[in-house]
Amino acid sequence: MHTRVHEFSWPDRVVVGTIGLPGERTFYLQVRAGKQLVSIAMEKQQSAQLAEKIDEILDQLITVQGNPFSVPTGTPPELVDNDPLEAVxxxxxxxxxxxxxxxxxxxxxxxxxxxxxxxFDSDDDDNDESFDEDGTKGSEMLLVRMPVGTARAFAMRTREIVGAGRPTCPLCGYPVDADGHICTLPEV
Structure with missing residues (x-):
C-alpha cells in the first residue's frame, strides 16, 4: 500500500483553528508552505495535548547548557498568528x-x-477512504517540521483556541451551553 506524505519542512504557517460555535467546534491543524495547504481534523483533547507536549519539549531544551538551540522562553511577538484558518x-x-x-x-x-x-465504528457509512490509481486503498500522513520559535507560537495559539470554548459552570464544573445549563450539584 502506498502512503501519501504531506510534508512541510519549513512551513510558512502552522496553526490550530476551529470552525463552528463553542460546543460544536471542529478543530483543525492547518499547515501551509507556498501554495500547498493541508488541513486535518483533530479532537479538542488532541489539540490541547499537542500544545502541552510541545511546550514540555521546548522547556526541556532550554535547560541544555547554553541553550544551543536558541529556544525562546516565551512566544516571540513577531511569530504570533491570530488570523483565522484559510479555506479548509x-x-x-x-x-x-x-x-x-x-x-x-x-x-x-x-x-x-x-x-x-x-x-472508529465500522457502521459509519460516510467513509472517506482514499484509493491509489490502481484501485487499492492508500494511506496518508502529515509530517510537519517547525523551528523552535514557531513551535512556541503554535503552542500558545493552540492553548488559546482550546480555552476559547464554552464557559465552565462555577458550581458543577461542566460546560455551559449558549441555550442554557442545568446544573447538577453533588449532594452534600
Missing amino acids: QEQFRTGTMSLGWDPTTAQVVIEAYPITDDE
Whole structure:
C-alpha cells in the first residue's frame, strides 16, 4: 500500500483553528508552505495535548547548557498568528500522532496519521477512504517540521483556541451551553 506524505519542512504557517460555535467546534491543524495547504481534523483533547507536549519539549531544551538551540522562553511577538484558518478542505481526521525533536535542524517534528478502520465504528457509512490509481486503498500522513520559535507560537495559539470554548459552570464544573445549563450539584 502506498502512503501519501504531506510534508512541510519549513512551513510558512502552522496553526490550530476551529470552525463552528463553542460546543460544536471542529478543530483543525492547518499547515501551509507556498501554495500547498493541508488541513486535518483533530479532537479538542488532541489539540490541547499537542500544545502541552510541545511546550514540555521546548522547556526541556532550554535547560541544555547554553541553550544551543536558541529556544525562546516565551512566544516571540513577531511569530504570533491570530488570523483565522484559510479555506479548509479536510484531508483526513487525525487518529495517531507522534511528536519529536530533530537536533540536526533544531525543529519540533509532528507526525499525524488518519483514524484507522479499527479506531472508529465500522457502521459509519460516510467513509472517506482514499484509493491509489490502481484501485487499492492508500494511506496518508502529515509530517510537519517547525523551528523552535514557531513551535512556541503554535503552542500558545493552540492553548488559546482550546480555552476559547464554552464557559465552565462555577458550581458543577461542566460546560455551559449558549441555550442554557442545568446544573447538577453533588449532594452534600
